[in-house]
Structures are given as structure tokens and as C-alpha cells.
Amino acid sequence: MSALSVFLDTPTAIPGENGKLRAAFGMDRQPGKVFLWGDEYLGEDGECFVHPVIRKVILQVVNDPTMTTRYLPPLGLSEFTRSATELALGKGSPAIVQNRTGGVQTLGGIGAVRVGAELLKHWYNEGGSRPWVVYVPAQCDEAVVSTLQETKIKDIHSYPYWDPEKRCLALEEMLHFLESVPEQSIIVLYTSAHCPTGADPTLDQWKQIADVMMRHRLFPFFLLPSQGLCSGDPNEDAASLRYFVSVGFELICAQSFSQNFGLYNERVGNLILVLKDSPTFLSVQSQAEKVVQTLWFRPPCWGARLVTIILNNPALVVEWKEGLRAIAERTMLMREMLKEKLRMLSIPGSWDHLSQQSGLYCCTGLRDDEVEFLVRKQHVYLPSSGNINISTLNHQIVDYVAETIYLAVTKEDPFHKPSTIHL
Missing domain, CATH: 3.90.1150.10 (Aspartate Aminotransferase, domain 1)
Structure with missing residues (x-):
């Protein structure tokens, strides 16, 4: 040799x-x-x-005699994806009530970005005559951009987000730019906790963004990296996402539990799919399952179980929210x-x-x-x-x-x- x-x-x-x-x-x-x-x-x-509540729940799970090390299904722990989706959209969300939304457990928020990008690459606008383009904020987490690029999406461009002279959100430039992009383009948006500037639109500004995107049939790809860490209130930090759902958008959202639960090395994420109707949702979710099987086959259970236990126990939720506020x-x-x-x-x-x-x-x-x-x-x-x-x-x-x-x-x-x- x-x-x-x-x-x-x-x-x-x-x-x-x-x-x-x-x-x-x-x-x-x-x-x-x-x-x-x-x-x-x-x-x-x-x-x-x-987070102190995480330490408490870890001890609870370790001493649980029913704990198992079996594989999870490719879509993940169903109780986790349900609870995570409800946390993001609100339990009374019209999408949840109408059974046209749900989640896919992923390896952190970046894993959710990858699965979402694969779905868009293969199934978004299938049969349409117009090629689609992805737009990300000009200031964007480099891991998000590189993950999108790894899916071999060719047309990835940026849109104005931060005004370095005024040192604030470049709202007017953003709106003007979105007016000019091709219909059916995909727009990556941070619901809150924009990385890396920390500058987020107000709810009134989000309504202006939604109006432009609705008129031009633009598709929202939301990132929800640390729900609750901006204001201390998970509901307030998800207000933009909930507004888009309430006015009828189809969308996907990459949700992470690394920062708001402190589960960095557990890689706990959820890809939320919001579609027009239940049959379409089930079809897209089935394709997401195939994507997962080619990327990591089955997701890990430990971190997802910790999040699920907390979100389904009112007393633990109170402790968790107190920690977020602090x-x-x-x-x-x-x-x-x-x-x-x-x-x-x-x-x-x-x-x-x-x-x-x-x-x-x-x-x-x-x-x-x-x-x-x-x-x-x-x-x-x-x-x-x-x-x-x-x-x-x-x-x-x-x-x-x-x-x-x-x-x-x-x-x-x-x-x-x-x-x-x-x-």
C-alpha cells in the first residue's frame, strides 16, 4: 500500500x-x-x-425508575414537541386549535434551521415557475448562514437590518427592501433576541413588516433562539411569531432551548411547522421525518425530557419564569x-x-x-x-x-x- x-x-x-x-x-x-x-x-x-430548576429536575429524572434509554421516534419526543410548540404559539393559537401545526425535535436551533432549509429546498413552491430566494438579515449569526449554505441553496442574500450611523434598527430601509424582493422569497426573521445586534422591532413595527410580506407573498422563516431572555416573559418574546400566525401566514420556526433553559450541550431544538390545513401539515411533517433520518436518525432524549417536565408542571414553570426574569x-x-x-x-x-x-x-x-x-x-x-x-x-x-x-x-x-x- x-x-x-x-x-x-x-x-x-x-x-x-x-x-x-x-x-x-x-x-x-x-x-x-x-x-x-x-x-x-x-x-x-x-x-x-x-438554572436552579434544571438542577432540581435532573435529580428527579435520575431517580425515576421508569426512565428508559430506548430510541425516540425520528420526529422526537411527542410530549416535548407539543409543549414546545404551545410555548411558542400559545395554547390557544388558531393553528393549534385547527390541527395544522406541530413540531419536529431537532439537535438545537441550528438543527432546526437545517431541517427547515431542507424542506424548503425540496418542497417549497413545488411546480411553481418562479425560483425562490432566501434573504437573511445583513447582521446574522454566522452559524445560521453557514447552515443554509450547506444545504446548497444558491440564492442567499441579505437585507438591511442595522443602521450603523443611527445605531438602531434600520426599519425603513428594511421595509423598502422587502417591497422590492421577488414574490415567494423566503425571509429569515428573528422573533426576538436578534443575534448579534440585540435590536428587535416593536410589535407595531412587526405589523408593518407583516403587511409588506403579506402583500408580496413572502414566506417567514422565524428564528426563536432564546424565548423569555429579552423581556423575562416568554409570551412577550414570541409576540411577533404569534401575530404572523394570527393573520394567516404559513411559516416555519427554528426554536432553541439552549439559552433559556441553559441546556447548551444537550442540543434541544424544535422545528415548528405552521401550514394552511391539517393534511398539508401532515405531509410536510412526513417529509421532515425523512430528512431527520438522513441527518441524525433519532434525536436524543435527555434534554427534551427535562424541558417537557418543566413545561408541564405549573410550579416548575413559575420557577423557570422567575429565573428568566432575573x-x-x-x-x-x-x-x-x-x-x-x-x-x-x-x-x-x-x-x-x-x-x-x-x-x-x-x-x-x-x-x-x-x-x-x-x-x-x-x-x-x-x-x-x-x-x-x-x-x-x-x-x-x-x-x-x-x-x-x-x-x-x-x-x-x-x-x-x-x-x-x-x-
């Missing part, structure tokens, strides 16, 4: 920006380095937060603290936008050169877009981060002397 590997010509994969950022942070030997990105919610101690309040507190620190340092420009966003993510509005200065000179790591995970801030480092932002923007030391802050 040849001494050379059959994989000799395999190139090394190039990591995305997030991967490069984390690798650079890991190689940095500076004791006071700070990492302001990531997908997990971190507590005040800087560690990944484990997280939402802490993230808003850190936004306010950062804004106030920047104001006290008299950094040029307005920083009011920081407290007008919600959820884990925050668009600071820093320019590329300012971010580069933070990374290279101050060992403060964040993406070139200037977005941060607001939960990475805590009382220990917020002063330091504010002072380094001052240096980045003004290139002057706020105290006219070398920084003496050590973490």
Missing part, C-alpha cells in the same frame, strides 16, 4: 470569525484579558449559568452600567442605544479600527462588528471595559496615566 494518506490533498478548513477570535483569546497570555463574545449566558461569576434584569443592568460608565468618561457620541437593545447580544457601534485597537492593544476580545455578549460583563470588569473603550475611541488615557487595572 502507498505510504501516503488518501486524504493527502485535504486542505485545512478555515475557521469563521468567531472561531478565530476564540483561538486568539486562548493563545493570549495576558493575565487581564477579557472575552466579550460567546453564545452562553454567563452569571456574575463569569461562569456558564445553570436573567433579563441582570442583562439590562449591565447595559445600563456600561452606558453610565461611558457617559461618565465623556466618550464622544451617544450610547443610549445600549439600553434600547435586549437579550444577550449588544451592538456597541464601535468601528473596525476601534475594535482592532481593543483586541491588539487592550486584550479585550470582541468581533470586528463591535457586537458583544452583554452577560460577559460583570461588576468586576465593567470599569475596565469602559476605560478601554474610551482609549479605543479617543486614543487617550482617561486618567492620563498607564492603566493600573488588574483582573
Whole structure:
């Protein structure tokens, strides 16, 4: 046999920006380095937060004598998909009442994006004469974009979302753009907790978006990454999705339970299908089952069981919602603290936008050169877009981060002397 590997010509994969950022942070030997990105919610101690109600239910399940390790069906744990769909749409949703909606258990929210994209690629507008196109926000989680690309969808474009000059949602530009896209195009929308800017439309603005999409027959592909973490109220965070269903849209929604339940490594997701009638829903769901069988065959049970137990126990739901409110309040507190620190340092420009966003993510509005200065000179790591995970801030480092932002923007030391802050 040849001494050379059959994989000799395999190139090394190039990591995305997030991967490069984390690798650079890991190689940095500076004791006071700070990492302001990531997908997990971190507590005040800087560690990944484990919800107390999750700890309680884990002990309950471990000691349950009826626990089994049997395979789940390809569509997943039926009690989980029912409860998850009801959480997103509301138990009184017309789609649920009319038996034209349901879920497919997936490997996290990204798994739901993949299954949804496969369904759209193979079955959306079947027999139609117009080729369809997918539009994603110009600022979008790179994992969502790369997952769509992996399905070999050729026409993936972006639409205006964030206005870097005004530092707010670019609503007028978005609406104008949606007026111009081809009919039957697919529009990827965050119901709330937009990643990576943290800027979400108000319900009145969502109604304007829905009106344009209805008139132009555009198809909504919703992302529901962390229901409840923006406002502390799961119902409020799903209001946009529920409105679209109430006015008659067919849609799909990729729902994740990683952030709002803290089940990051369990990969618990649900793909919600909302169709015009029950027979159509059952047909599309059957195709989703085939897709699942080619991707991961059967989903895991553990995380889905934990979510199901909580959502079907009123007392546990109360505990879970109390935890969500505490997280939402802490993230808003850190936004306010950062804004106030920047104001006290008299950094040029307005920083009011920081407290007008919600959820884990925050668009600071820093320019590329300012971010580069933070990374290279101050060992403060964040993406070139200037977005941060607001939960990475805590009382220990917020002063330091504010002072380094001052240096980045003004290139002057706020105290006219070398920084003496050590973490």
C-alpha cells in the first residue's frame, strides 16, 4: 500500500470569525484579558449559568425508575414537541386549535434551521415557475448562514437590518427592501433576541413588516433562539411569531432551548411547522421525518425530557419564569452600567442605544479600527462588528471595559496615566 494518506490533498478548513477570535483569546497570555463574545449566558461569576430548576429536575429524572434509554421516534419526543410548540404559539393559537401545526425535535436551533432549509429546498413552491430566494438579515449569526449554505441553496442574500450611523434598527430601509424582493422569497426573521445586534422591532413595527410580506407573498422563516431572555416573559418574546400566525401566514420556526433553559450541550431544538390545513401539515411533517433520518436518525432524549417536565408542571414553570426574569434584569443592568460608565468618561457620541437593545447580544457601534485597537492593544476580545455578549460583563470588569473603550475611541488615557487595572 502507498505510504501516503488518501486524504493527502485535504486542505485545512478555515475557521469563521468567531472561531478565530476564540483561538486568539486562548493563545493570549495576558493575565487581564477579557472575552466579550460567546453564545452562553454567563452569571456574575463569569461562569456558564445553570438554572436552579434544571438542577432540581435532573435529580428527579435520575431517580425515576421508569426512565428508559430506548430510541425516540425520528420526529422526537411527542410530549416535548407539543409543549414546545404551545410555548411558542400559545395554547390557544388558531393553528393549534385547527390541527395544522406541530413540531419536529431537532439537535438545537441550528438543527432546526437545517431541517427547515431542507424542506424548503425540496418542497417549497413545488411546480411553481418562479425560483425562490432566501434573504437573511445583513447582521446574522454566522452559524445560521453557514447552515443554509450547506444545504446548497444558491440564492442567499441579505437585507438591511442595522443602521450603523443611527445605531438602531434600520426599519425603513428594511421595509423598502422587502417591497422590492421577488414574490415567494423566503425571509429569515428573528422573533426576538436578534443575534448579534440585540435590536428587535416593536410589535407595531412587526405589523408593518407583516403587511409588506403579506402583500408580496413572502414566506417567514422565524428564528426563536432564546424565548423569555429579552423581556423575562416568554409570551412577550414570541409576540411577533404569534401575530404572523394570527393573520394567516404559513411559516416555519427554528426554536432553541439552549439559552433559556441553559441546556447548551444537550442540543434541544424544535422545528415548528405552521401550514394552511391539517393534511398539508401532515405531509410536510412526513417529509421532515425523512430528512431527520438522513441527518441524525433519532434525536436524543435527555434534554427534551427535562424541558417537557418543566413545561408541564405549573410550579416548575413559575420557577423557570422567575429565573428568566432575573436573567433579563441582570442583562439590562449591565447595559445600563456600561452606558453610565461611558457617559461618565465623556466618550464622544451617544450610547443610549445600549439600553434600547435586549437579550444577550449588544451592538456597541464601535468601528473596525476601534475594535482592532481593543483586541491588539487592550486584550479585550470582541468581533470586528463591535457586537458583544452583554452577560460577559460583570461588576468586576465593567470599569475596565469602559476605560478601554474610551482609549479605543479617543486614543487617550482617561486618567492620563498607564492603566493600573488588574483582573
